[in-house]
Amino acid sequence: MTPVAIRHAIDPATGKTLDTQALRDHFHVGDLFQPGEIKLVYSHYDRMILGSVVPDGAPLTLDKVDNTGTESLLERREIGVLNIGGAGTVSAAGQSYAMEAGDVLYLGMGSGAVEFAGEGRFYLVSTPAHRVCPSRLIKPSEAKRLELGSKETANERVIIQFLHPDVQETCQLTMGYTQFLPGSVWNTMPCHVHDRRMEAYLYFDLGADARVFHFMGRPEETRHLVMANEEAVISPPWSIHSGAGTGSYTFCWAMAGDNADFTDMDMVAMEDLR
Numbered sequence: 001m002t003p004v005a006i007r008h009a010i011d012p013a014t015g016k017t018l019d020t021q022a023l024r025d026h027f028h029v030g031d032l033f034q035p036g037e038i039k040l041v042y043s044h045y046d047r048m049i050l051g052s053v054v055p056d057g058a059p060l061t062l063d064k065v066d067n068t069g070t071e072s073l074l075e076r077r078e079i080g081v082l083n084i085g086g087a088g089t090v091s092a093a094g095q096s097y098a099m100e101a102g103d104v105l106y107l108g109m110g111s112g113a114v115e116f117a118g119e120g121r122f123y124l125v126s127t128p129a130h131r132v133c134p135s136r137l138i139k140p141s142e143a144k145r146l147e148l149g150s151k152e153t154a155n156e157r158v159i160i161q162f163l164h165p166d167v168q169e170t171c172q173l174t175m176g177y178t179q180f181l182p183g184s185v186w187n188t189m190p191c192h193v194h195d196r197r198m199e200a201y202l203y204f205d206l207g208a209d210a211r212v213f214h215f216m217g218r219p220e221e222t223r224h225l226v227m228a229n230e231e232a233v234i235s236p237p238w239s240i241h242s243g244a245g246t247g248s249y250t251f252c253w254a255m256a257g258d259n260a261d262f263t264d265m266d267m268v269a270m271e272d273l274r
């Protein structure tokens with residue numbers, strides 16, 4: 001049985017009282033991508049589980065976990081898997097999927113045990129599901145691309161949508177990643193909130209000495225978390241989620257909640273940010 005670290009849901013009034021360490025304890029997820037280990041974190045925001053699997057020479061199997069009270073993690077859940085490492089294989093329900101870096105795999109409810117093998121570094125996001133949607137390996141060329149920002153505002157980027165209603169049907173999970181054009185370092189600015197959905201970000205492809213200053217909090221009460229490579233952050237539904245890197249990076253976003261409408265965002269006016 002794979003252990004899962006719990007993160008409770010924090011309300012905005014409590015959120016603004018937290019100091020740096022307490023903010024990190026609640027929202028920052030470090031220590032992922034340990035060789036030979038499955039690492040999982042269970043957030044009580046929409047019961048999203050996120051984590052990593054790094055097979056490192058021997059296959060690793062994700063099946064029964066603490067905290068879900070089911071025989072298998074995917075008994076009443078769906079999962080998205082992003083490979084940020086070398087070539088690897090993910091197998092479930094009698095199917096084997098060869099995953100290269102940048103590929104996203106969707107496994108529907110009831111997929112059973114999932115085996116991870118090869119040189120992959122796998123990032124996982126799982127949310128409760130209520131029906132079976134077909135499992136599918138999605139290549140970047142099959143994903144939907146949304147170009148945003150400009151060079152002048154240092155936020156020129158491509159949002160690559162994999163688990164999105166136009167690409168792959170899911171129960172509630174949406175997932176993809178955002179890549180930058182050279183010189184652009186700002187993600188999700190101008191920023192937004194969406195009380196209907198929580199979100200998690202995984203920052204990756206950062207240099208060892210590079211950091212992303214990730215901004216969170218109510219728009220009128222912002223805080224920041226300093227993120228290193230391959231660290232994740234849980235974004236409450238009431239929080240902005242935006243970041244600026246000291247160097248280049250990519251980040252994976254995933255959401256769960258009342259709808260899967262990517263455009264359902266409440267944009268925050270610059271003059272309202274504090």
Ligand SMILES: O=C[C@H](O)[C@@H](O)CC(=O)C(=O)O
Pocket residue numbers: 148157159177178187188189199241253262265
């Ligand atoms: O609700 C959508 C999410 O916050 C992200 O997809 C935003 C993002 O990737 C970006 O603007 O760079």
Ligand SMILES: [Zn+2]
Pocket residue numbers: 192193194199241
């Ligand atoms: Zn968002």
